[in-house]
Amino acid sequence: METFLIRALQLIMSLSLLVVIHEGGHFLFARLFKVRVEKFCLFFDPWFTLFKFKPKKSDTEYAVGWLPLGGYVKISGMIDESMDTEQMKQPEQPWEFRSKPAWQRLLIMVGGVLFNFLLALFIYSMILFAWGDQYIKVQEAPLGMDFNETAKAAGFQDGDILLSADDVAFERYDGDMLSRIADARVVSVLRDGQQASVYIPEDFMQRLLADSVRFASFRFPYVVDSVRVNSPAAQAGFLRGDSIVALDGKSISFPDFVAAMADRKKNEAALLKDSIDSRLIALTYVRAGVTDTLTMRVDSAYLMGITPFTPDRLLPMVKKTYGFLESFPAGVNLGVKTLKGYVNNMKYLFSKEGAKQLGGFGTIGSIFPATWDWHQFWYMTAFLSIILAFMNILPIPALDGGHVLFLFYEIIARRKPSEKFMEYAQMTGMVLLFGLLIWANFNDILRFFF
Known part of the structure; x- marks a missing residue:
């Protein structure tokens, strides 16, 4: 339960930051071009809102919704998630999105994607500055x-x-x-x-x-770091620095040893029928350049009481390490490399096995560490910011990329798509996105129970 709560908290914190930055990109460019933003909402708020306030002399209401599937800014004069078609029937106003030149509307729409990508580059840079790379x-x-x-x-x-x-x-x-x-x-x-x-x-x-x-x-290699007092290993005489190189005469690494002991535990009953003591093992080890072999009996959990050196020490x-100024070009390189890798791997999504691997919030939450680790938290947040930027720029109605596609059409054809067309496109996109969301989380449920 503790692991679940730690991962859930990391997921909510990460998504909150990414949503605020994304919607902040739309908000900033909208206000830059004097477009009215009626609402800025963290998470979605169907039926009710957890928290909201509206500053004096402000056109914008700030709110926190209860459904952590994203967030939104409600921009005047635009067909978006709110599906406020009544507003579009009114005469066009100078502070509305639809009254602005196409290039300004284009910047408003790409603002969220741009801010998410810049956030990822900044986080990667600060990770390299604070922790370096290894x-x-x-x-x-x-x-x-x-x-x-x-x-x-x-x-x-x-x-x-x-x-x-x-x-x-x-x-x-x-x-x-x-x-x-x-x-x-x-x-x-x-x-x-x-x-x-x-x-x-x-x-x-x-x-x-x-x-x-x-x-x-x-x-x-299996190198002893410490030995628990009164454990089978302590009684056998193992010391810190001993390197275990063979089990029952067969050369092993640490992963080999773990797998072999798990196999012995699994087949304990069958081995006992053949009068074989599955807990009795012969270990060959090297101490100060001298090789020796001893026989010992592990405990009922098939453990010896040894803590090995971790891989990073072997x-x-x-x-x-990176200085403050050095970290920025390195962070940009890491962000661009991550984006290229993610885009390249998207082709596998359209295969049968790739579709099965699609995951929802359970999968996203599982990429965070089970114990609190700021390095991993920020690394995963940067990665999710890259994903959010890329997914939002896809030319799918209801996503930023869909609006960008229609704006390019307007620039090239020199006429806007009809409002009725935009309504249907928005609804179609929302149906597709909700279907994808349901499928992804259904995959999570299948993986959990099966």
């Missing part, structure tokens, strides 16, 4: 990586060190690298000291989307 160099990971079953079916093997995709070298394991692998013809790996080639099938990304397990994870980590 990553593991995939080509220098000493034990390589563990791969999921789909990757293994394509030809990858546990322990492979990823080198390049179509002769373009890898640097770090991230979404960009995964996209490059999926789009590549051949991926080069280092396997048992020799370079090998893995030929990537055309539908590789669709196969990966069907998986619930990530493509790969770093292998790292793998080759690159750490970069």
